[in-house]
Amino acid sequence: MTDLQAEKKLVLNYFDEISSCNIESLSEVISKYVSEDFSMRCTHPFNELGSADLVANNLWKPIKDSFSPIQRRLDIFYAGINSLDNNGGRWISSMGHLMGVFNKSFLGLKPNYKSILLRFAEFYKVENSKITEGALFLDIMNFMQQLGLSIIPESTGLVCVTPGPMNHKGLKFNLSDKNEGEKTLKLIHRMRDRLVEGSKMKSFKDDLELDWKKDMIWWGPGGIGASYTIDGYMKGHSRPFEEGLEFVKFNGHILSSAEDDLGGWFGWPNLIMKPKDGYLSLTKATDIESEMRVVDLYRRDGDKIAENWIFIDHLHFLKKLGIDLLDQATKSNN
Numbered sequence: 596m597t598d599l600q601a602e603k604k605l606v607l608n609y610f611d612e613i614s615s616c617n618i619e620s621l622s623e624v625i626s627k628y629v630s631e632d633f634s635m636r637c638t639h640p641f642n643e644l645g646s647a648d649l650v651a652n653n654l655w656k657p658i659k660d661s662f663s664p665i666q667r668r669l670d671i672f673y674a675g676i677n678s679l680d681n682n683g684g685r686w687i688s689s690m691g692h693l694m695g696v697f698n699k700s701f702l703g704l705k706p707n708y709k710s711i712l713l714r715f716a717e718f719y720k721v722e723n724s725k726i727t728e729g730a731l732f733l734d735i736m737n738f739m740q741q742l743g744l745s746i747i748p749e750s751t752g753l754v755c756v757t758p759g760p761m762n763h764k765g766l767k768f769n770l771s772d773k774n775e776g777e778k779t780l781k782l783i784h785r786m787r788d789r790l791v792e793g794s795k796m797k798s799f800k801d802d803l804e805l806d807w808k809k810d811m812i813w814w815g816p817g818g819i820g821a822s823y824t825i826d827g828y829m830k831g832h833s834r835p836f837e838e839g840l841e842f843v844k845f846n847g848h849i850l851s852s853a854e855d856d857l858g859g860w861f862g863w864p865n866l867i868m869k870p871k872d873g874y875l876s877l878t879k880a881t882d883i884e885s886e887m888r889v890v891d892l893y894r895r896d897g898d899k900i901a902e903n904w905i906f907i908d909h910l911h912f913l914k915k916l917g918i919d920l921l922d923q924a925t926k927s928n929n
Contacts, residue, residue: 599674599685599854600770602721606687607672607768609719609726614667618659621651628726635729636849636863638888639911640702640921654731657702662695662711670759671892671904673767675852677720678780686852688859690716690892690904691759702735703925704742712756713738714817716890716906718850718861730849730861732890732906736817739924746923748876752813752820752831760894760902761812764856771855779895780853782806783860786900796842796866798833800825807900814904818875839874843867843884859892859904870916875909877918885915 609628616624625647635644637654644650659665671690676683692712699706714734719726739747740754759765786806790796803825813822815832822831844867848860864886870878890906913920 597676597683597685597773598770599676599687601724602685602687603672603674603768605721605724606689606719606726610667610669610689613655614665618656621655621659622648625651625655630722630725630727633725633727633729635731636888637731638733638735638906638908639914641731641733642911650729658693658713661699661701661706662693662697662713663699664695666694668692668694668712669766670757671765671857673765673771673852673854673857675776675780675854675858678784678851679848684850685721686850687719687721688716688850688852688857688892689718690765692756702921704739704928707742711738711741714757714906716861716892716904720850730863732861732888732908734817734906735921736909738817739920740817742928744924744927746920746927747818750815750818750820751835752815752822752827754817754820757814757821757904760857762856762894762896765894767854767857775855776853776858778898779856779858779893780851782895782898782900783853783858783891783893784851791845796845797837798829800829803828808896811900812902814902816905816907816909818909819905819907836874839871839878841869841871843869856895857892858895859890861888861890861906863888865889868912875913877913877920878916881916883916885912887912 612624629647635650641654669691674687677686694712697706697711714737716732718730720728813828815821822828848862851860866887867884869884872880888908892904893900894902
């Protein structure tokens with residue numbers, strides 16, 4: 596059994612220091628934990644950051660300055676070997692909310708001086724006791740919805756504060772049974788292959804019932820929302836998704852790993868899609884292709900998937916189509 600407890604402790608300490616340090620110390624704190632060639636992928640408008648200083652100044656400084664005091668509320672935390680890496684890369688995956696009071700402008704959006712829950716998924720690769728690579732997905736559209744911005748269309752699913760796993764066992768701080776993680780990885784890979792390779796991103800109820808519990812919960816991103824049960828998922832997400840987008844290409848993932856009953860992946864980008872008319876009630880039919888950067892995290896219950904948490908970098912996807920949602924939000928908010 597691969598013991599990743601030291602990697603977990605390192606990342607947890609990193610989280611604690613990022614949250615507790617003052618803004619002036621961010622570069623110093625981050626540099627203490629990361630390698631010299633550290634780089635990070637982030638959702639738009641942060642995108643790719645190639646050094647500790649850039650991560651400190653372009654990412655965490657605006658977050659901590661706008662939402663002080665910041666509180667990291669973890670719902671999912673697990674470690675795993677990257678199944679896509681022949682060298683056995685060690686990764687920590689996490690999900691939750693950054694909570695704070697929105698006191699200063701963020702991404703050009705004016706503060707409402709109320710509590711905010713900034714939904715996130717975060718991933719770190721650890722080598723030789725240093726973080727060498729990372730990714731942070733922020734659900735900016737969900738943040739816009741919390742501000743009540745009218746440019747965000749009505750969601751096909753439920754808009755809510757996304758909870759962690761139903762069994763309240765999302766924080767894998769202790770060592771887990773390797774066999775359970777292997778079961779989870781095998782299941783989610785089987786489901787992925789059936790969806791992407793078998794049906795080209797088309798969801799059929801008979802296929803879904805092979806891999807998903809009938810009372811599954813799909814915790815979708817801002818702009819789409821959550822859906823409950825297979826029938827609810829097809830109505831609230833898969834049908835609107837498939838009707839609004841044409842599948843072009845599956846690029847694969849950067850990371851795919853699991854621990855115990857949790858597993859998942861992220862890509863950069865995972866998918867190339869071409870909009871038909873009306874995706875998110877924002878797009879028009881076009882021949883322009885765009886990139887989807889996606890996170891999927893899963894909870895297995897027995898031999899089927901019970902829950903799925905999703906992040907989609909919609910701001911990046913839409914901007915490549917000529918729709919600058921952040922610019923529109925800034926203008927409508929000021």
